[in-house]
Amino acid sequence: MDSETLIRFAVYGVIVFVAFNALIIASAILVLAERKVMGFMQQRYGPYLVGFHGSLQPFADILKLLFKEELTPKGADRILFTLAPMLSVVAAFTAFATVPFGAQTTLFGLLKEPLNLGISDVNVGVLVVFAVTSMGVYGIVLAGWSSNSKYSLFGGLRASAQMISYELSYATALAAVILLANSLSLREVVDSQAGTWFGFISKWYIFLQPVGFIIYMIAGIAETNRAPFDFPEAEQELVAGYNTEYSSVRFALFPQAEYINMVTMSGVATSLYLGGWQGLLPFYTPLDPLIQQYGLGWMVFIAKVSGILFFYIWMRWTLPRYRYDQLMAFGWKALFPLSVINLLVTAAGVLYFNG
């Protein structure tokens, strides 16, 4: 094995390590951001005491949870009760594996062959994300069933019905972008968004797929069980839904999985609609060539993901929760037909202009 191969292995190891820990830290930051943003929206400060302006609050929360007693309800299915949070969090981490977060780089001349910034570049990447996120529902459903509590069971039932219903619209919205990019690999989808139209509009698919983007965002919120679609844990009706009976670390894994899923969802949205690491703003800026030249695309990616995450939090504290029948009616009677029409129109357009 020559030194080039060794360095490549080492660099891949570092990338995986950094991405994994970045996801963990991202979930901690998101907890804080959620409480801070909520505080400002409700004209109060939010957490303020631990660290500078409450910046260490998530770590205090995690410490507190670690030292809590782990309770297992009587009559719970012990194996599945422990397995459920693990499934949730493993699915959340795995789904991020195919999201590319930067352009090819040689690490300032360290490598002869350029290396992809991203954990893996599968040629069916979009579908892998979709498949792995659809595995995440088992964590919630099993948590609901194995707790041996009626609130948990209802949370689990709602989660499975909701996620199956919105997966359809989600996948159909994705399919339209795949048609435009003519590739299932997330990296190639991002690459095809390089450059500008007429020299000043960034070539993002959001301009070709505005309806698809809205469908994707709505279905994404429903898929990650966020307000206004947080029925699996609707606190007024179900105490805390599927995680009612959980405590300590096993409880902490559920919110963590939810926040990591949000990051993945935003990462995929960025790659599919907002040009990934290409183009800082919707219009051309003189910064764009500089960013690509110095290999700072990953910062652009993080900035866009943060923007979408802020949007998620903003939605949560702005919109009231739907009713469950409204959710189902909206998903099947409005969102799904709309996404099918969007797909058909896109297909016709691609045939007309490219075929």
Place this chain on the structure above:
Amino acid sequence: MVETIAFYTFAGMAILASALVIGQRNPMYSVMLLIASFGALAGLYIGLDAPFAAVTQIIVYAGAIMVLFLFVVMLLNAPQEDTEHDVRMHPFAGPGPMRFGALLALGLAAELGWALTRTPSEAGSFAVTPVSSVAAIGRSLFTEYAFAFEVTSILILVAMVGAVVLARREEPR
């Protein structure tokens, strides 16, 4: 070398999980083990250089169909299968449907034995170049296998309409 190890790992997992599916008394565990078996099958597909088939296997079977199975099992809330006889010891002593099931299992076992022991007559009956790209699969689906594809979709539609008709509540006259 790596491929051989991966094949035996995934094949072993698939067989073990499938065997455990029928061995469970709790249907919830059966469902979970079936999902594990599907996952191992997807691994085998990747070994065959068919990532699209692998991902479709996960999305359709493990992601959608098994969630519905789980849904039904949860609603029935049947932690134990209630059986009057110990059918695992005496499959033919059970009631009618079980005897039929045992017959089916016997037939399947005989078929498996035949398939494993026969010598392949035509070694090259499959296409030599693997159809692994999504575009190639799509093209053959809509040209060569277009009839089978359309017939399948009509069959699924009929099944769906049938399910809706059967599940519909009787209208009060």
